Amino acid sequence: MPHFALLVAAVFGFALKRGEMCILSGITDCIDHRSLRAFRGFFKISLWAALFGWGFWWWLPGAKAGDAFPVTLATVIGGAAFGIGAAINGGCFFGSFSRLSGGDLTFLLTFIGWAAGASLQGHVPWPLSTPVPRGLSPVAQPNMLGLMFFALAIILCLREIVSLSRGVVRQDRVQEMSIPLIGATGAFLYATNGAWAYPLAAGPATGSGGIPALSAATLFGGFLAAVYGSKFRVRFA
Secondary structure, eight states, X not given: OHHXXXXXXXXXXXXXXHHTOOHHHHHHXXXXXXXXXXXXXXXXXXXXXXXXXXXXXXXXXXXXXXXXXXXXXXXXXXXXXXXXXXHHHTSOHHHHHXXXXXXXXXXXXXXXXXXXXXXXXXXXXXXXOOOOOOSBOTTSSOOHHHHHHHHHHHHXXXXXXXXHHTTOOSSOHHHHHHHHHHHHHHHHHHHXXXXXXXXXXXXXXXXXXXXXXXXXXXXXXXXXXXXXXXXXXXXXX
16 A cells, blocks of 8 residues: 555645645635635535545554544644744645645745654653543544434535536635545545654654655645646745
8 A cells, every 4th residue: 555645645735736725815815805715615625534534444454543632731822833833934734835836945944844843742841741642533433423424424525526516616616626635635644644744744654655755745746736737836935
């Protein structure tokens, strides 16, 4: 599966770039234009990720089931710090990835910062206790609760398929077509490689050459999407 995981990562990157989604841009649209378009898109990504993620967790041999973490003060402060950083940076992970894969080399600093922060984890004193997993996710194994949500995800995803097949979309069709790919490929990579989501983060990922290899494949997929859409231009701003 190592080479297949790299292929999936490339497809994931291709879909991310084609979708051009960014939480920060979504917040701006919500405040300035009272538009929830981006948040609807991320909700749909979550649906597809849940559908495929639960399927991979339950039936894919060797899948890495998700841990359940408590919400602590460190979680809240860390999330707020990440949000402030995204606002200063001009993009969340998706937005930064899109800009970098499109040739904006200033966002290399963002990815270097993520890698540096991940490398320092556990080596720098932190005044707040780091959240410790309290076990597996309640839906990591097939159970009544998980099957109910799984059935709901199937119904909603089928509804999206019907809408796409009929051309009924509320936003850009390229973005709508990218959403299922982002959710499905992201779920596969999480289920098979664990929490690798932030490119260039330090630490090994089993079976795929490590997180750097997955990150490189993701960026390569984004680069192909930028070239395909005639959106690649090397620049420093």
